[in-house]
Amino acid sequence: MILLDGKKTSEAIQQEIADEVAEIKANGGKVPHLAAILVGNDGGSVTYVTNKVLACERVGFGSSLIRYEDDVTEEELLAKIKELNESEVVDGFIVQLPLPKHINTQKVLEAVDPKKDVDGFHPANVGRMVAGLTSFLPATPYGILQLIERYGIETNGKHCVVIGRSNIVGSPMSILMAKAAYPGNATVTLCHRNTVDLAYHTRQADIIIAAVGIPGLITADMVKEGAVVIDVGTTRVPDATRKSGYRLRGDVDFDNVAPKCSYITPVPGGVGPLTIAMLLKNTLRAARKEVYA
Ligand code: ADP
Known part of the structure; x- marks a missing residue:
């Protein structure tokens, strides 16, 4: 019986990503940047997002954490998503789930530009995966x-x-x-x-x-x-x-x-x-424009 060591595998993948980032920096390229939108103060969600941001720092990515209170409106969220979609700095971003009940989660997920959808939740990425095309995998x-x-x-x-x-x-x-x-x-x-x-x-x-x-x-x-x-x-x-x-x-x-x-x-x-390592990998792929070439 062999134990599948996710911790060791995750560390190996993150080291590979860190090496690639170092190379990008050495060549004067753009440093990959992940943004995360967090709504509310749910303990689990705060921990997950904090760990994602810390992981970005470890591999040399840029990162931004955008926080809203529970009473944020759908319009505010959609406006921020539009801004991130158009940002020259942000290569990929995620909206931490779950969202409060008054927000239409599907509408929010579909507002994300599929090219920056590093969680792979947008129907365009799901469809591309099913069709056997390159896509961001969850x-x-x-x-x-x-x-x-x-x-x-x-x-x-x-x-x-x-x-x-x-x-x-x-x-x-x-x-x-x-x-x-x-x-x-x-x-x-x-x-x-x-x-x-x-x-x-x-x-x-x-x-x-x-x-x-x-x-x-x-x-x-x-x-x-x-x-x-x-x-x-x-x-x-x-x-x-x-x-x-x-x-x-x-x-x-x-x-x-x-x-x-x-x-x-x-x-x-x-x-x-492994999930954090793969989120970083997706962000690197977004920065390299590998998925939507
Ligand atoms: P995750 O996010 O880990 O995939 P979900 O809670 O979203 O978990 O989904 C749980 C899944 O487990 C559902 O698809 C459901 O059909 C399935 N499931 C729940 N109970 C049973 C069961 N007793 N046997 C088999 N599958 C189950």
């Missing part, structure tokens, strides 16, 4: 592809069972794993809350990608010997022994599943750490 699926690729995991002709059909993880993952490419060329089954017999499907899987948000949903009896298991779930469960009062648990019953696996991601330290 950070989590992009990170999973990197893990598979960097560990040299075979996907060609394998049966991949994706569990969860969200727009940001399960659905894009199912499309990417079926693409005529590496990683890809897998036969894909997409399971979700209406799936009748989840275990029937997972037992046949060579590769399981779980993105559900139910701690311990995938148990040892549901996993074939030698399977590759990628756990995207990160649910906070109460833990009195921790200073924070909680710990993160994945969708997979790691202790019992791991001994059966050829490869498995831990939680935390698996897919999670």
Whole structure:
């Protein structure tokens, strides 16, 4: 059993990006710049955005954090997005979700110029991904592809069972794993809350990608010997022994599943750490105009 070390992989990717930025600077080129819009004071969102900005500094990117109170109007947000779309400085930007209820999230996401949509949430990027064109991939699926690729995991002709059909993880993952490419060329089954017999499907899987948000949903009896298991779930469960009062648990019953696996991601330290690296990678690609050439 080999642990898929997301932390180490994320650090390696960020080092590669830092090296590229150093080269851009040495050649007198424009330093990549990521902007983030944050609405409100939700603890999780503040932490995520702060970490993204800090990561920019680490690799040598420019960054800006644009904050609004909870009562910001949709018009104000849309005006800021227009400004960022037209900015010569900002190569890519993100709108941290969730947004307050009075704001139409889809309208906001569609206002982002697809060329600067480094979260990959704009329908233009989703459509390009489905059509097999270059696109900004959402950070989590992009990170999973990197893990598979960097560990040299075979996907060609394998049966991949994706569990969860969200727009940001399960659905894009199912499309990417079926693409005529590496990683890809897998036969894909997409399971979700209406799936009748989840275990029937997972037992046949060579590769399981779980993105559900139910701690311990995938148990040892549901996993074939030698399977590759990628756990995207990160649910906070109460833990009195921790200073924070909680710990993160994945969708997979790691202790019992791991001994059966050829490869498995831990939680935390698996897919999670890759998301920031892939956001930076997308920003670099935006700055290099690689996606919409
Ligand atoms: P994420 O952002 O991690 O993808 P979401 O909460 O947006 O998570 O999506 C959860 C997904 O998990 C949904 O697509 C839902 O259909 C799926 N799901 C929820 N419960 C089950 C279940 N018991 N079995 C299989 N899939 C489930």
